[in-house]
Amino acid sequence: xxxxIIACIGKNNELGKNNDLVFHFKEDMKFFRExxxxxxxxxxxxxxxxxxSKPLPGRKNYVLTHQESELFTGAIAINNLKEFxxxxxxxxxxxxxxxxxxxxxxxxxxxxxxxxTEVDKTAEATVFFPKFKKENYRKQVIRSVEENxxxxxxxxxxxxxx
Ligand SMILES: NC(=O)c1ccc[n+]([C@@H]2O[C@H](COP(=O)([O-])OP(=O)(O)OC[C@H]3O[C@@H](n4cnc5c(N)ncnc54)[C@H](OP(=O)(O)O)[C@@H]3O)[C@@H](O)[C@H]2O)c1
Numbered sequence: 001x002x003x004x005i006i007a008c009i010g011k012n013n014e015l016g017k018n019n020d021l022v023f024h025f026k027e028d029m030k031f032f033r034e035x036x037x038x039x040x041x042x043x044x045x046x047x048x049x050x051x052x053s054k055p056l057p058g059r060k061n062y063v064l065t066h067q068e069s070e071l072f073t074g075a076i077a078i079n080n081l082k083e084f085x086x087x088x089x090x091x092x093x094x095x096x097x098x099x100x101x102x103x104x105x106x107x108x109x110x111x112x113x114x115x116x117t118e119v120d121k122t123a124e125a126t127v128f129f130p131k132f133k134k135e136n137y138r139k140q141v142i143r144s145v146e147e148n149x150x151x152x153x154x155x156x157x158x159x160x161x162x
Pocket of ligand 1: 006007008009014015016017018019020021022043044045046047048050064065066067078079080081098099100101102103104106127
């Protein structure tokens with residue numbers, strides 16, 4: 001299994017506010033769709049709720065939760081993160097971690113790649129992307145975009161030595 005994180009963050013690592021996104025950019029959404037389509041995605045229960053409690057189409061959806069699996073129609077509930085990682089260690093599947101903050105924090109040590117849309121703007125937020133050591137990653141700018149008078153870069157960080 002290869003784990004990749006994908007997120008859109010502000011200048012101060014802003015991720016979301018009141019269980020919604022703080023940034024909405026067409027080009028970022030397009031990149032998200034293109035990158036995750038055909039793969040598995042894993043998200044926390046709050047993010048699942050924020051996307052309307054239904055699965056993202058064309059992807060295998062996993063939801064991290066302490067609740068009953070029957071509540072997540074169209075998705076697979078995961079109650080135990082360590083067991084999940086151990087069970088899938090040898091699979092060929094590429095899994096994208098799509099948030100939110102609590103889930104990014106827990107997966108960061110295991111993720112090989114981070115796809116971060118870095119927005120050149122601050123915003124009011126209630127949740128933030130965890131701090132990570134950029135010097136431990138190779139950095140590749142995938143796209144530089146200007147949309148609605150805001151600049152952002154889509155960057156791939158790949159863990160060195162992997
Ligand atoms: N900017 C972006 O790219 C982006 C992407 C995604 C989300 N977001 C934003 O992030 C915010 C949501 O983030 P969040 O941190 O509040 O919530 P979250 O990470 O989406 O979900 C947290 C929930 O997931 C479950 N969970 C987490 N770790 C678990 C574990 N190890 N075992 C079992 N269950 C576990 C728990 O649910 P239970 O209560 O069921 O136990 C927990 O309350 C929203 O504002 C959303 O819009 C932003």
